[in-house]
Amino acid sequence: MGTEKQSILIIYTGGTIGMREDPMTRTLSPMNFEMLQVEIPELYKLGFNIESVTFNPPIDSANMTPAIWIELASTIKSNYSKYDGFVILHGTDTMAYTASALSYMLENLDKPVIMTGSQLPIGILRTDGKENIITAIQIAAAQKNGKAIVPEVCIYFSSHLFRGNRTTKEDSQQFAAFMSHHYPKLAVAGVDIKYNYEKINYTGSKGILSINTSIDDNVIVLKIFPGINRRYFEAILSLPGLKGIILESYGSGNMPTFPWIFEAIREATLSGVVFMNVSQCPGGRVKMGYYETSRELQEAGVVSGKDITVEAAVTKMMFLLGQQLSVSEVKAYLSQNLSGEIEN
Numbered sequence: 328m329g330t331e332k333q334s335i336l337i338i339y340t341g342g343t344i345g346m347r348e349d350p351m352t353r354t355l356s357p358m359n360f361e362m363l364q365v366e367i368p369e370l371y372k373l374g375f376n377i378e379s380v381t382f383n384p385p386i387d388s389a390n391m392t393p394a395i396w397i398e399l400a401s402t403i404k405s406n407y408s409k410y411d412g413f414v415i416l417h418g419t420d421t422m423a424y425t426a427s428a429l430s431y432m433l434e435n436l437d438k439p440v441i442m443t444g445s446q447l448p449i450g451i452l453r454t455d456g457k458e459n460i461i462t463a464i465q466i467a468a469a470q471k472n473g474k475a476i477v478p479e480v481c482i483y484f485s486s487h488l489f490r491g492n493r494t495t496k497e498d499s500q501q502f503a504a505f506m507s508h509h510y511p512k513l514a515v516a517g518v519d520i521k522y523n524y525e526k527i528n529y530t531g532s533k534g535i536l537s538i539n540t541s542i543d544d545n546v547i548v549l550k551i552f553p554g555i556n557r558r559y560f561e562a563i564l565s566l567p568g569l570k571g572i573i574l575e576s577y578g579s580g581n582m583p584t585f586p587w588i589f590e591a592i593r594e595a596t597l598s599g600v601v602f603m604n605v606s607q608c609p610g611g612r613v614k615m616g617y618y619e620t621s622r623e624l625q626e627a628g629v630v631s632g633k634d635i636t637v638e639a640a641v642t643k644m645m646f647l648l649g650q651q652l653s654v655s656e657v658k659a660y661l662s663q664n665l666s667g668e669i670e671n
């Protein structure tokens with residue numbers, strides 16, 4: 328840690344961490360940041376300059392949209408020089424999508440952007456929110472030789488720090504809600520916070536932070552399952568305006584070899600639709616051509632998602648389609664590592 332007092336900006340978007348129960352309906356809905364702060368007086372004992380902005384209105388992250396990702400990126404950009412790190416309070420349901428989107432949108436990031444939330448609201452005695460927010464702030468403020476220890480978009484949850492675009496929500500009941508199947512944890516918080524320095528990306532910054540907020544939402548995720556109906560499959564692939572399809576395939580990237588499936592994919596490809604093959608398996612990776620059941624996909628020009636998560640895949644597709652690139656450029660970038668989301 329440096330000797331100066333670090334400055335941290337908390338960006339509160341909503342989520343369970345800041346929710347309270349309506350005594351009449353017994354449903355949870357977000358409260359404002361002032362009320363949330365009252366529940367965590369510990370924030371002021373940390374010894375950092377902590378300021379906050381609240382998104383209006385705070386939302387359940389089930390209502391997250393690309394417009395809010397853009398608002399988040401813009402908020403970070405306009406406050407970038409004033410703070411050493413950023414903590415985003417966010418619902419767990421779509422946290423991995425927002426983390427992935429931000430990892431592409433924030434270019435030349437050299438400060439921590441740590442997302443966190445909780446499974447139990449902050450006002451509840453057994454809340455996991457206090458530890459999550461306090462440690463997230465400590466990680467956002469952590470420096471070595473005057474430089475941020477974790478200059479990445481991350482998710483901190485239940486003692487573990489993950490690269491955001493490698494993370495998936497896995498559990499809606501346990502405090503350990505998130506998992507990263509393909510990439511090691513960037514830190515583990517026990518008595519001390521132990522950083523996994525070798526796995527943290529220090530190559531992200533090549534200049535001044537810039538934000539790239541062009542997103543194209545003409546994208547769909549299509550999960551393959553036994554019995555998938557030909558009419559629906561063909562109808563989806565020929566939807567007007569659709570530009571990108573994430574095919575959630577089996578195992579190492581396999582699909583049924585029914586001729587009508589490949590016909591529909593070939594036709595959509597010819598009309599400029601981009602396909603990325605992502606596995607339904609949380610572990611392992613897509614290996615196109617390994618089985619006969621994926622070889623034809625490869626021949627039809629479907630891009631291998633390798634070890635990407637669905638969250639990182641759909642946001643990567645939206646991001647690249649937003650960049651005024653040719654179809655072949657979009658495909659080329661889809662198969663490249665942009666910000667640590669895949670192993671090449």
Ligand code: ASP
Nearest residue numbers: 342343387388418419420
């Ligand atoms: N539905 C909530 C949300 O994503 C769940 C949570 O925060 O844990 O906003």
